[in-house]
Ligand SMILES: Nc1ncnc2c1ncn2[C@@H]1O[C@H](COP(=O)(O)OP(=O)(O)OP(=O)(O)O)[C@@H](O)[C@H]1O
């Protein structure tokens with residue numbers, strides 16, 4: 162589905178991503194982990210053309226998207242739900258959802274998909290005409306994901322979907338991610354919350370200082386205190402048997 166080959170991102174003299182290569186296969190949930198400033202957001206932003214890459218190549222289903230505009234990449238099926246939700250607070254829930262379909266022209270399909278999202282997220286039906294800024298944090302995160310789904314992505318990249326959410330809502334959002342995969346979606350999930358993300362994901366990549374440090378199966382990481390400690394700065398001590 163997604164093949165990233167030695168992708169680099171630079172902001173002036175700051176090298177945020179250094180020749181990172183990764184793959185996401187159809188139907189997988191892949192976690193992208195690493196500390197603050199590791200380059201996770203820069204990497205997924207470059208994949209969808211929101212920031213320019215300073216070298217490397219990105220393929221989506223065999224199509225080279227490295228030089229394409231974000232709008233065209235979204236149309237081809239790759240969408241990012243940005244960090245910090247980035248919904249339009251002054252607009253209503255309904256208007257936010259319609260904006261997610263801005264790259265589409267099929268009116269009937271858009272209406273049907275809005276209906277589907279309102280069924281999947283009942284709170285959004287209840288608050289359909291409310292301004293988005295009046296939703297709670299968890300509700301805004303649901304809106305952000307629903308809005309991303311309105312572009313009918315094949316590959317959805319979620320940037321820290323659990324950020325700032327209470328544990329119960331984190332569980333709900335992660336449950337939703339599993340549900341989306343069951344519906345055929347492929348997911349790349351950026352998370353600080355390493356344990357929960359690994360419990361959810363099939364595989365994980367760990368970045369640090371712009372470089373890829375580790376890639377492997379989630380269960381292998383979770384099973385090894387040494388790997389967890391070395392790459393994520395945290396063994397399972399005290400977390401053993403932690404839920405989710
Ligand atoms: N627009 C920008 N201009 C200059 N430097 C930037 C910009 N965006 C990010 N950086 C720098 O690039 C590096 C990687 O940042 P990035 O946001 O990709 O990290 P991250 O892994 O997503 O971190 P976090 O977990 O805090 O979200 C950091 O050193 C950051 O300060």
Ligand SMILES: [Mg+2]
Pocket residue numbers: 201202203244320
């Ligand atoms: Mg980030």
